[in-house]
Amino acid sequence: MAGHQECGAYLYDPAARKVGEYRGQAGPYAMLRPLGGGREWQADPELVRPATQDERLSAGVRAVNERAAAAYGLGRPPVPVPHCAECAELDASRAGARARFDWSAETDANVLLRRHLQAGHPE
DSSP, X not given: XXXXXXXXXXXXXXXXXXXXXXXXXXXXXXXXXXXXXXXXXXXXXXXXXXXXXXXXHHHHHHHHHHHHHHHTTOSSOOOOOTTOHHHHHHHHHHHHHHHTTOHHHHHHHHHHHHHHHHHHSOO
C-alpha cells in the first residue's frame, strides 16, 4: 500500500502500533518517521494503511508531550526521599492511581511530588 503514497502522508503501522510520516521506499520496505521527528523505521508496505484522523491527532499530541517532557525534564517520574512521610504518602497515591489505570491521577501525584521535592527537599 505505501508504494502508492506520496511522501509526507501519515500512515499507521500495525506492527509498530504507531503513526509515521511516509518518507519513501527503501528496498522492500516503506520508510516511516515518527510525527514530530525522530528515527525512521522500516515497515511492511503490505500492512501499513492511511492513519485515521484520531490516530494522527493522538500521535501529534504524543509528540508534543514528549518534546515538552524533554524540555522540562519531566521524562522520568520523581523519586521520593526515603523516610519522608509526605513523599511516602504521595508515592502511595501515585501507586494506587497506577493500579487503577488512572493516568490523570498518576500525573497529578507526580506533579504534587515534584512540588514537594522542590519545596521540602532542595538540592
